[in-house]
Amino acid sequence: MNVRDTISRLQDFYILSVKATLGIVRRPRYFREIIEQMDYMGMGSLFIVFLVSLFIGMALSLQISAELSEMGLKMYTGKIVGLSIIREIGPVAIALSFAGRVGSGMASEIGSMILGHQVDIMRVHGVNPVKKLVTPRVISAVIMLPALTIIGDAASLFGGYYISVFVSHQSGAFYWSQIKDIMDFENIFAGVTKPFIFGYLIACISCYMGLSTRGGARGLRQATTSAVVYSTIMIIVSDFLLTRVLLIVWGSTV
Amino acid sequence: MIVFRDVTLAFNSKVVLDNVSFQADFHEKIAILGGSGGGKTTILRLMLGLIFPDSGKIFIDGQDITVLSEARLREYRMKFSIVFQEGALFDSMNVYENVAFCLREYTKFTEEEIEQRVRELLRRLNIEGAMYLMTNELSGGMQRRVAIARSLAECQPKMMLYDEATTGLDPLTADNICSLINELSQGEPPDRTGFIIVTHKVTDATKVAERYIYIRNGKIAFDGDIQQMRQTDDVEFRKFINELFVMEQCR
Numbered sequence: 001m002n003v004r005d006t007i008s009r010l011q012d013f014y015i016l017s018v019k020a021t022l023g024i025v026r027r028p029r030y031f032r033e034i035i036e037q038m039d040y041m042g043m044g045s046l047f048i049v050f051l052v053s054l055f056i057g058m059a060l061s062l063q064i065s066a067e068l069s070e071m072g073l074k075m076y077t078g079k080i081v082g083l084s085i086i087r088e089i090g091p092v093a094i095a096l097s098f099a100g101r102v103g104s105g106m107a108s109e110i111g112s113m114i115l116g117h118q119v120d121i122m123r124v125h126g127v128n129p130v131k132k133l134v135t136p137r138v139i140s141a142v143i144m145l146p147a148l149t150i151i152g153d154a155a156s157l158f159g160g161y162y163i164s165v166f167v168s169h170q171s172g173a174f175y176w177s178q179i180k181d182i183m184d185f186e187n188i189f190a191g192v193t194k195p196f197i198f199g200y201l202i203a204c205i206s207c208y209m210g211l212s213t214r215g216g217a218r219g220l221r222q223a224t225t226s227a228v229v230y231s232t233i234m235i236i237v238s239d240f241l242l243t244r245v246l247l248i249v250w251g252s253t254v
Numbered sequence: 255m256i257v258f259r260d261v262t263l264a265f266n267s268k269v270v271l272d273n274v275s276f277q278a279d280f281h282e283k284i285a286i287l288g289g290s291g292g293g294k295t296t297i298l299r300l301m302l303g304l305i306f307p308d309s310g311k312i313f314i315d316g317q318d319i320t321v322l323s324e325a326r327l328r329e330y331r332m333k334f335s336i337v338f339q340e341g342a343l344f345d346s347m348n349v350y351e352n353v354a355f356c357l358r359e360y361t362k363f364t365e366e367e368i369e370q371r372v373r374e375l376l377r378r379l380n381i382e383g384a385m386y387l388m389t390n391e392l393s394g395g396m397q398r399r400v401a402i403a404r405s406l407a408e409c410q411p412k413m414m415l416y417d418e419a420t421t422g423l424d425p426l427t428a429d430n431i432c433s434l435i436n437e438l439s440q441g442e443p444p445d446r447t448g449f450i451i452v453t454h455k456v457t458d459a460t461k462v463a464e465r466y467i468y469i470r471n472g473k474i475a476f477d478g479d480i481q482q483m484r485q486t487d488d489v490e491f492r493k494f495i496n497e498l499f500v501m502e503q504c505r
Contacts, residue, residue, distance in 0.1 A: 113344075116342055116345070117338040117342035118342055118343075118344055118345075120299070120302075120304050120336075120338065120342065121336075121338065121342050121404075123302075123324075123331075124302055124304070124331050124334070124335075124336055125331075125355070125356045125359065125360070126331065126356075126360060128324070
């Protein structure tokens with residue numbers, strides 16, 4: 001792909017994202033599609049998010065307990081686990097799982113509609129495919145990813161609690177008091193802001209990849225893979241940028 | 255009136271249409287013939303403003319549609335209805351929902367009125383019994399019928415566009431679809447609804463069309479009626495329509 005193509009694709013992606021966002025405030029609104037997508041993204045991802053988060057919390061707690069116990073500081077496991085989960089690992093890990101499951105699903109569904117001329121049929125009948133297909137997915141992802149992140153964070157903290165109390169033999173009450181201490185506005189804001197941005201990026205990237213599908217089954221495979229790959233890259237990059245911005249906003253020194 | 259003027263289009267440096275020019279009235283019965291990948295379907299997509307030419311103009315009722323925005327194109331797209339190859343039905347919806355799709359999007363009909371209209375259309379096309387089946391439960395012929403029903407649901411188009419409407423169907427079902435196409439274009443010009451059928455099945459084309467356009471290497475190699483087609487001295491075109499001569503000899 002040459003530079004001209006890359007710039008052209010970036011421009012198309014930008015236009016699609018703007019149109020999808022404007023679709024939120026412009027009629028017609030597709031409430032049925034939004035509810036369907038929320039069900040698919042939210043309820044459909046709940047189990048995988050719960051499982052991934054639980055084991056991440058357990059593994060993190062296990063590792064941190066082992067390191068801190070060497071220094072005689074293992075009672076602070078809760079604080080470090082909580083902070084890592086709420087600010088960083090929770091939003092990123094859940095967004096990555098979400099991109100793998102939902103992002104690939106969005107790209108393949110829209111891609112197969114492109115190949116089957118279903119999107120052309122919408123356009124012929126005057127239905128705007130961005131409003132009908134992209135906007136409901138963006139709205140649903142922006143609502144459901146933060147909700148899943150909150151549930152996933154809770155599962156991770158319970159996983160951490162289980163390891164701290166039953167494996168590392170720490171006080172459960174002290175673990176929760178440490179968690180309570182770090183639950184201030186700054187940390188919660190950082191943990192909740194990121195999923196909104198990640199959800200928006202995943203939905204826009206995946207829908208764009210789906211809508212630009214060309215060339216049969218191979219094209220569909222390429223679109224699905226690209227959706228997951230670009231979403232993953234953008235989650236990691238935007239996480240770094242958001243962390244940097246939030247640290248500057250709160251006046252934290254590095 | 256549809257006018258293609260010097261239309262050229264290339265995909266990834268492969269020229270699909272090369273300076274194509276023709277004009278057609280909405281009441282005409284036209285078959286666009288040509289080999290696979292020859293740019294036949296591209297003509298339909300250009301006509302609907304789904305894609306735009308690299309150069310040249312496309313006029314629909316005097317308006318150059320290549321300069322129109324997506325919102326303004328709707329007015330011109332409403333003059334047509336298209337049935338894509340294999341129907342292009344929404345596979346997450348059943349037959350009823352597919353046919354009701356446009357009625358729900360763009361009319362203020364109540365659900366009862368929509369059901370009545372859909373039922374009426376399905377009865378007319380002889381597929382009322384399949385109303386609540388999912389599209390993957392339908393045969394190829396039924397899928398085409400549902401696609402035709404959907405294309406007729408919202409409005410009365412001035413011209414129908416059929417993209418390989420009989421491809422992949424057994425001869426009997428293909429014959430039924432041809433009868434249906436004829437039925438939907440009954441009447442005398444200029445009052446009847448015309449159509450453009452894109453196909454590589456010459457015998458099916460001759461069952462429905464009155465004018466034939468043959469596309470070869472992105473150019474119009476033939477444009478005429480059946481008599482002119484029989485008398486053509488273009489060797490390659492004669493090979494393409496050989497099936498027709500065989501059929502006539504058998505008769």
